[in-house]
Amino acid sequence: MEKLYDELDNKMKNSRQSKGIIYILLAAFFFSIMTIMVRLSGDLPTMQKAFFRNFVAAIFSGIVLFRTEEKFYIRKDSWFSLFMRAGFGTAGLIANFWAIDRLGIADANMLNKMSPFFAIILSIFVLKEVPKRFEVICVIVAFIGAALIIKPTKGIASLPALAGLFGGFGAGTAYTFVRKLGKQGERGPVIVMFFSVFSTLVCLPWLIFDYHPMTGKQFLCLLAAGTAACIAQMCITAAYTYAPAKEISVYDYTQVIFATFWGMLLFSEVPDYLSITGYVLIIGVAVLKWKYSRRIK
Numbered sequence: 001m002e003k004l005y006d007e008l009d010n011k012m013k014n015s016r017q018s019k020g021i022i023y024i025l026l027a028a029f030f031f032s033i034m035t036i037m038v039r040l041s042g043d044l045p046t047m048q049k050a051f052f053r054n055f056v057a058a059i060f061s062g063i064v065l066f067r068t069e070e071k072f073y074i075r076k077d078s079w080f081s082l083f084m085r086a087g088f089g090t091a092g093l094i095a096n097f098w099a100i101d102r103l104g105i106a107d108a109n110m111l112n113k114m115s116p117f118f119a120i121i122l123s124i125f126v127l128k129e130v131p132k133r134f135e136v137i138c139v140i141v142a143f144i145g146a147a148l149i150i151k152p153t154k155g156i157a158s159l160p161a162l163a164g165l166f167g168g169f170g171a172g173t174a175y176t177f178v179r180k181l182g183k184q185g186e187r188g189p190v191i192v193m194f195f196s197v198f199s200t201l202v203c204l205p206w207l208i209f210d211y212h213p214m215t216g217k218q219f220l221c222l223l224a225a226g227t228a229a230c231i232a233q234m235c236i237t238a239a240y241t242y243a244p245a246k247e248i249s250v251y252d253y254t255q256v257i258f259a260t261f262w263g264m265l266l267f268s269e270v271p272d273y274l275s276i277t278g279y280v281l282i283i284g285v286a287v288l289k290w291k292y293s294r295r296i297k
Contacts, residue, residue: 020243021290023235024251030232032258036266037225038097041218046097047206049222053093054203056226057233058196064189074194078186085177085191086198092170093199099164111164113146113256116249118172123245126176127183131246138289142253145281148274149256175240175249182241192233250289253282 038049065072074082096112116139123129174195181191214222239248257279260271271279 016242017247020239020241020248021251023239023242024248025254027232027235027239028252028255029258030228030235032255032262033228034225034232035255035259036262037221037228038100040266041214041221041225044212044214044218044222045206045210046094046101047203047210048212049225050094050097051200051203051207052222053226053229054196054199056223057230058193058200060227060230061189061193061196061234065187065193068187068189070187072190072193074190075184075186077184078181078190081177081181081184082186082191082194083198085174085181086195088170088177089174089195090170090199090202092167092174094167094203095163095170096167099160099167102160102163111152111161112168112171113143113253114165114168115171115175116245116252117143118169119175119245119249120172122173122176123179127180127244129179129244129246134292135246135250135289138250138285141285142250142282145278145285146253146256148278148281149260149271151274175236175245178237179240179244182237188234188237188241191237192230195233196230251286254286257282 034053038053041049092115099111120131120136120139124131178191182188260275260279264270
């Protein structure tokens with residue numbers, strides 16, 4: 001009987017991890033679309049881009065919650081983690097957008113890809129989820145692959161780069177509290193709506209006092225960016241609800257591959273041999289990590 005329970009438990013763990021992987025891959029895909037749409041929106045203030053990126057998510061997640069039976073109910077034990085998730089997530093988002101405007105997309109994305117490292121480190125202290133050596137090695141190899149694709153410049157050692165690094169820290173910390181909220185039983189749409197409303201309110205004063213008129217194309221690009229970001233947030237929330245960062249964070253690096261694909265399709269950016277090597281490393285380590293996880297369960 002005990003053996004049967006162990007087998008059922010292993011199957012449930014495998015199922016949750018598989019769902020976590022699928023959701024984080026979907027999140028990476030939609031975040032890559034968001035990045036491209038923000039880039040296509042042109043020369044607009046950072047806070048204006050951030051406002052529209054979150055305003056759409058706030059509306060969409062609010063509608064989703066309104067249609068549920070519990071509507072806008074929030075668990076009493078969720079408030080602290082919700083504020084931590086929203087605070088660090090908002091700070092990380094603004095820092096990342098600010099870095100993109102001053103540092104360049106490649107370097108800013110490279111620094112933002114430090115978030116899986118921070119998520120694993122913070123998970124040790126906040127959630128007591130200690131990673132195995134193999135899991136740490138996988139994240140390091142994936143980061144090297146991302147570096148080969150993005151190829152950071154000398155500008156990475158600058159004040160904007162510190163802001164970009166903080167953006168990665170903010171995102172990684174936010175994902176840790178998303179995981180904690182999921183373990184506490186808080187609903188995904190609640191987590192997304194709270195963050196979206198919080199960040200929208202933070203950006204609102206800058207939008208009011210420093211609004212720049214937009215063309216129809218710019219408005220549509222930001223609308224698309226907000227929609228893609230909303231879907232991505234739903235997916236990343238579900239991913240870290242189903243599985244811990246130490247098991248699935250390596251798959252977050254596929255966002256770099258998706259972004260490169262859009263670059264080829266929209267901007268005729270053909271990858272060089274270093275980028276191709278990076279693709280091989282990221283995809284290869286993701287497959288190895290998946291096989292390793294299934295073998296030890």
